[in-house]
Amino acid sequence: MKTKTALLLIDVINDLDFPQGRKLLRYALPAARRIASLKKRANRADVPVIYVNDNFGRWRSDFRQQVAHCRRDGCLGRELAVRLAPGEEDFFVLKPKHSGFYSTTLDILLKSLGVVNLVLAGFATDICVLYTANDAYMRGYQIVIVSDGVAAEHANWNRNALAQMRRHLGADVRAARSIRFGK
Amino acid sequence: MKTKTALLLIDVINDLDFPQGRKLLRYALPAARRIASLKKRANRADVPVIYVNDNFGRWRSDFRQQVAHCRRDGCLGRELAVRLAPGEEDFFVLKPKHSGFYSTTLDILLKSLGVVNLVLAGFATDICVLYTANDAYMRGYQIVIVSDGVAAEHANWNRNALAQMRRHLGADVRAARSIRFGK
Amino acid sequence: MKTKTALLLIDVINDLDFPQGRKLLRYALPAARRIASLKKRANRADVPVIYVNDNFGRWRSDFRQQVAHCRRDGCLGRELAVRLAPGEEDFFVLKPKHSGFYSTTLDILLKSLGVVNLVLAGFATDICVLYTANDAYMRGYQIVIVSDGVAAEHANWNRNALAQMRRHLGADVRAARSIRFGK
Amino acid sequence: MKTKTALLLIDVINDLDFPQGRKLLRYALPAARRIASLKKRANRADVPVIYVNDNFGRWRSDFRQQVAHCRRDGCLGRELAVRLAPGEEDFFVLKPKHSGFYSTTLDILLKSLGVVNLVLAGFATDICVLYTANDAYMRGYQIVIVSDGVAAEHANWNRNALAQMRRHLGADVRAARSIRFGK
Numbered sequence: 001m002k003t004k005t006a007l008l009l010i011d012v013i014n015d016l017d018f019p020q021g022r023k024l025l026r027y028a029l030p031a032a033r034r035i036a037s038l039k040k041r042a043n044r045a046d047v048p049v050i051y052v053n054d055n056f057g058r059w060r061s062d063f064r065q066q067v068a069h070c071r072r073d074g075c076l077g078r079e080l081a082v083r084l085a086p087g088e089e090d091f092f093v094l095k096p097k098h099s100g101f102y103s104t105t106l107d108i109l110l111k112s113l114g115v116v117n118l119v120l121a122g123f124a125t126d127i128c129v130l131y132t133a134n135d136a137y138m139r140g141y142q143i144v145i146v147s148d149g150v151a152a153e154h155a156n157w158n159r160n161a162l163a164q165m166r167r168h169l170g171a172d173v174r175a176a177r178s179i180r181f182g183k
Numbered sequence: 184m185k186t187k188t189a190l191l192l193i194d195v196i197n198d199l200d201f202p203q204g205r206k207l208l209r210y211a212l213p214a215a216r217r218i219a220s221l222k223k224r225a226n227r228a229d230v231p232v233i234y235v236n237d238n239f240g241r242w243r244s245d246f247r248q249q250v251a252h253c254r255r256d257g258c259l260g261r262e263l264a265v266r267l268a269p270g271e272e273d274f275f276v277l278k279p280k281h282s283g284f285y286s287t288t289l290d291i292l293l294k295s296l297g298v299v300n301l302v303l304a305g306f307a308t309d310i311c312v313l314y315t316a317n318d319a320y321m322r323g324y325q326i327v328i329v330s331d332g333v334a335a336e337h338a339n340w341n342r343n344a345l346a347q348m349r350r351h352l353g354a355d356v357r358a359a360r361s362i363r364f365g366k
Numbered sequence: 367m368k369t370k371t372a373l374l375l376i377d378v379i380n381d382l383d384f385p386q387g388r389k390l391l392r393y394a395l396p397a398a399r400r401i402a403s404l405k406k407r408a409n410r411a412d413v414p415v416i417y418v419n420d421n422f423g424r425w426r427s428d429f430r431q432q433v434a435h436c437r438r439d440g441c442l443g444r445e446l447a448v449r450l451a452p453g454e455e456d457f458f459v460l461k462p463k464h465s466g467f468y469s470t471t472l473d474i475l476l477k478s479l480g481v482v483n484l485v486l487a488g489f490a491t492d493i494c495v496l497y498t499a500n501d502a503y504m505r506g507y508q509i510v511i512v513s514d515g516v517a518a519e520h521a522n523w524n525r526n527a528l529a530q531m532r533r534h535l536g537a538d539v540r541a542a543r544s545i546r547f548g549k
Numbered sequence: 550m551k552t553k554t555a556l557l558l559i560d561v562i563n564d565l566d567f568p569q570g571r572k573l574l575r576y577a578l579p580a581a582r583r584i585a586s587l588k589k590r591a592n593r594a595d596v597p598v599i600y601v602n603d604n605f606g607r608w609r610s611d612f613r614q615q616v617a618h619c620r621r622d623g624c625l626g627r628e629l630a631v632r633l634a635p636g637e638e639d640f641f642v643l644k645p646k647h648s649g650f651y652s653t654t655l656d657i658l659l660k661s662l663g664v665v666n667l668v669l670a671g672f673a674t675d676i677c678v679l680y681t682a683n684d685a686y687m688r689g690y691q692i693v694i695v696s697d698g699v700a701a702e703h704a705n706w707n708r709n710a711l712a713q714m715r716r717h718l719g720a721d722v723r724a725a726r727s728i729r730f731g732k
Contacts, residue, residue, distance in 0.1 A: 062428040094460075096474045097321040098351070103474040108462045111689070127351050134314050138280040140660070160343050168281070168310050245611040277643075279657045291645045291652040294506070323477070463687040464717070493717050500680050504646040526709050534647070534676050 005181065006115040007042040007049045009035065010100060010122030010129050012084045013067055014054070016076035020153045027151035027158065028080060028123050034176040035121045035149045036083045043089060045181035048113055051092040052100035052122075052132065063092040098128050101135035110141070117142045119179060121149035126161035137169040145173045188364065189298040190225040190232045192218065193283060193305030193312050195267045196250050197237070199259035203336045210334035210341065211263060211306050217359040218304045218332045219266045226272060228364035231296050234275040235283035235305075235315065246275040281311050284318035293324070300325045302362060304332035309344035320352040328356045371547065372481040373408040373415045375401065376466060376488030376495050378450045379433055380420070382442035386519045391442060393517035393524065394489050400542040401487045401515045402449045409455060411547035414479050417458040418466035418488075418498065429458040464494050467501035476507070483508045485545060487515035492527035503535040511539045554730065555664040556591040556598045558584065559649060559671030559678050561633045562616055563603070565625035569702045574625060576700035576707065577672050583725040584670045584698045585632045592638060594730035597662050600641040601649035601671075601681065612641040647677050650684035659690070666691045668728060670698035675710035686718040694722045 012035065016025055042049050053063065063086070070081035086092060093106045100106050110118075118141045120129055129150050133143055145165055152158040165171035195218065199208055225232050236246065246269070253264035269275060276289045283289050293301075301324045303312055312333050316326055328348055335341035348354035378401065382391055408415050419429065429452070436447035452458060459472045466472050476484075484507045486495055495516050499509055511531055518524035531537035561584065565574055591598050602612065612635070619630035635641060642655045649655050659667075667690045669678055678699050682692055694714055701707035714720035 062430065064428065094471055096471050096478075098317060099321065102318075102321050103471050105460055105462050105469050105471075108469040112462075126347060131314070131317050134281060134317075135285075138282065138285050164309060245613065247611065277654055279654050279661075286654050286657045288643055288645050288652050288654075295645075464683060465687065468684075468687050492713060497680070497683050500647060500683075501651075504648065504651050530675060 004114055005047050005117040005119060006110060006113065007039060007047055007119045007121070008100065008132070009039070009049065009051050009053075009084065010120060010132055011052070011054050011095075011124075012122045013051065013063075013070050013081050013086075014077045014123065015070050016080075021076050023153040024124060024151060025076060025080075027153075027155070031121070031123075031149050031151045032080050032083045035146070038119075038121065038146065038149060038176045038179065039084065042119075042181055043087065047181045048115065049086075049090045050106070050109065051086055051090060052095050052104070052106060053092060054128075055094050055096065063094070095128075098131040099135045100128070100132040101139065107139060115141075117144065119144045119146060121146040121176075123151050124157075125150040125152040126157045127152075130161045130165060133165050133169050133171060137171075143169055143171040144179065145171045146176050146179065147173045148175050187297055188230050188300040188302060189293060189296065190222060190230055190302045190304070191283065191315070192222070192232065192234050192236075192267065193303060193315055194235070194237050194278075194307075195305045196234065196246075196253050196264050196269075197260045197306065198253050199263075204259050206336040207307060207334060208259060208263075210336075210338070214304070214306075214332050214334045215263050215266045218329070221302075221304065221329065221332060221359045221362065222267065225302075225364055226270065230364045231298065232269075232273045233289070233292065234269055234273060235278050235287070235289060236275060237311075238277050238279065246277070278311075281314040282318045283311070283315035284322065290322060298324075300327065302327045302329060304329040304359075306334050307340075308333040308335040309340045310335075313344045313348060316348050316352050316354060320354075326352055326354040327362065328354050329359050329362065330356045331358050370480050371413050371483040371485060372476060372479065373405060373413055373485045373487070374466065374498070375405070375415065375417050375419075375450065376486065376498055377418070377420050377461075377490075378488045379417060379429075379436050379447050379452075380443045380489060381436050382446075387442050389519040390490060390517060391446075393519075393521070394446060397487070397489075397515050397517045398446045398449045401512070404485075404487065404512065404515060404542045404545065405450065408485075408547055409453065413547045414481065415452075415456045416472070416475065417452055417456060418461050418470070418472060419458060420494075421460050421462065429460070461494075464497040465501045466494070466498035467505065473505060481507075483510065485510045485512060487512040487542075489517050490523075491516040491518040492523045493518075496527045496531060499531050499535050499537060503537075509535055509537040510545065511537045512542050512545065513539045514541050553663055554596050554666040554668060555659060555662065556588060556596055556668045556670070557649065557681070558588070558598065558600050558602075558633065559669060559681055560601070560603050560644075560673075561671045562600065562612075562619050562630050562635075563626045563672065564619050565629075570625050572702040573673060573700060574629075576702075576704070577629060580670070580672075580698050580700045581629045581632045584695070587668075587670065587695065587698060587725045587728065588633065591668075591730055592636065596730045597664065598635075598639045599655070599658065600635055600639060601644050601653070601655060602641060603677075604643050604645065612643070644677075647680040648684045649677070649681035650688065656688060664690075666693065668693045668695060670695040670725075672700050673706075674699040674701040675706045676701075679710045679714060682714050682718050682720060686720075692718055692720040693728065694720045695725050695728065696722045697724050 070077050253260050436443050619626050
């Protein structure tokens with residue numbers, strides 16, 4: 001996995017303002033720590049990092065406003081946004097629905113970067129990660145799922161989704177530390 | 184659920200020529216019996232029935248050839264194809280990948296028919312049914328899953344996929360006999 | 367055309383940094399004046415104004431940076447960006463290719479706003495306006511083209527493209543002043 | 550242009566049952582003769598030939614029924630369908646709208662064949678050929694337009710559309726006899 005790889009961070013800038021947000025946070029926090037370290041290594045290896053992120057139903061704000069919104073005091077997802085703040089060199093794609101590919105510029109961006117391998121991390125494993133992974137698979141991308149860089153509201157939902165992606169999408173499900181970005 | 188409903192039959196014309204085909208068949212056969220009876224009711228109520236079907240990697244053949252291919256002696260999926268043979272009034276959509284919406288004419292066909300409610304049945308629950316259901320959800324369709332008209336290779340894969348669709352896609356998961364097509 | 371209308375401004379934030387940029391500018395400037403006045407009326411009538419805009423090949427910058435880029439001294443498209451600066455209430459959609467619908471969030475945004483009528487203005491008539499209009503037509507939108515709010519590098523290219531849209535896309539081609547946004 | 554080329558025949562199986570059908574036929578007939586000979590050369594060189602064809606608003610019929618429909622006595626497009634009858638080795642893609650790529654399986658089929666160069670012929674130059682060509686261009690295909698294998702209702706509509714495709718889509722517009730399929 002030398003060149004042509006991208007790291008996709010799915011819905012990591014997230015106010016978690018939904019019924020079970022607190023449940024997700026419990027698993028998302030340790031995942032965020034591993035994602036942050038993986039992202040650092042990706043940046044150093046010139047592997048593009050792409051934030052694929054919901055817009056929380058607001059269409060006018062840009063991504064930097066969303067980051068600010070999530071970093072404000074009292075926001076449940078504050079620590080995620082602090083740990084995973086995007087840098088100048090990172091990309092971002094607005095995702096209106098579950099899948100990062102549905103009605104977005106993601107596929108065109110990946111093609112313009114010559115990317116064929118995708119490393120997926122983020123939340124939630126059994127919703128946006130799963131459906132983004134299937135859309136990536138249908139488009140012919142090779143998929144790696146960061147097993148300890150994803151999270152769902154319940155441990156077994158997480159486990160089942162990882163099993164599904166391994167089974168149907170040919171996904172290589174592995175821990176962050178075992179992912180090499182080469183150089 | 185009076186008008187504007189369609190019944191989608193996913194990969195029911197299927198030679199089951201893959202490693203675990205026999206496992207799927209065990210669950211698919213009783214499902215096919217219920218689908219056949221549901222399809223009859225849909226036809227009678229003028230609810231469009233749409234076969235959304237893989238092409239088994241062959242692009243030149245049309246759907247009628249696929250039906251013939253699956254009805255030949257010795258084909259593992261023979262009984263499915265016999266029970267669920269399409270009629271003159273049914274529609275068919277070629278599906279090259281997991282989701283019935285990805286790179287197909289399905290969405291346009293549904294819009295031209297004015298359909299907003301989708302009743303999904305077919306195989307396998309945790310792959311093509313699940314990903315078609317999510318693509319339907321992202322496009323704004325209301326979804327009913329025929330709980331005893333779907334099948335997967337393992338009972339718990341089937342159960343988990345039904346739970347996912349109920350959870351994330353707002354799917355109404357119910358038995359065939361409790362589905363009314365009105366008139 | 368009471369409610370459910372949106373005004374689409376295509377590639378109006380534009381540095382015109384291409385071979386025939388100066389030629390386009392000659393026609394684009396008077397068009398921009400009419401678009402500015404039309405946009406003001408749209409804003410007043412609560413008709414959504416959506417900037418559908420190229421990213422000039424850069425993927426990291428957001429739309430506000432693009433506006434700043436075009437408003438700098440010496441930029442050929444400076445006066446366009448000054449006259450057509452987006453307001454807080456306006457929407458923007460990143461468009462990587464000719465058509466505003468291809469690999470963008472535009473269709474989802476329009477659906478979330480309940481829009482069925484599109485008023486198109488911007489540049490160039492025979493490229494991005496034309497292909498966006500056809501994609502709108504294929505998706506079932508009603509189309510109005512602002513005949514004096516579009517521009518191409520040559521007057522006859524502009525004229526031919528307007529004739530095409532009238533002919534094949536059922537477009538209502540009319541001057542800005544004759545467009546009523548109701549209320 | 551050795552391998553990885555496909556010949557796309559756009560709406561050539563056509564009953565011409567629309568107001569100006571007779572006008573189109575006058576230009577389409579000589580074009581069909583050149584397409585037929587080009588198709589023969591493509592078949593011999595193992596270049597895939599793909600019929601990308603409207604379904605005339607009917608969704609249930611398959612392509613072979615459409616061919617039969619157009620070959621019946623009294624059909625205005627009869628001679629086109631006779632001259633351009635598809636063979637066993639040819640592919641067909643149902644196209645519900647102007648563009649051969651919109652809501653169809655075309656892109657997936659081309660990718661599964663490894664095609665990167667498209668030779669486009671068919672009708673009408675300024676509608677379905679033009680919009681298919683732009684969609685091909687946005688997806689990164691190299692485009693050749695068969696200048697004497699396309700037709701529109703008026704000679705100048707044909708001429709303008711050819712000029713547009715040369716200008717904006719990087720299309721190589723050339724006569725059928727100057728196209729080499731190599732081997």
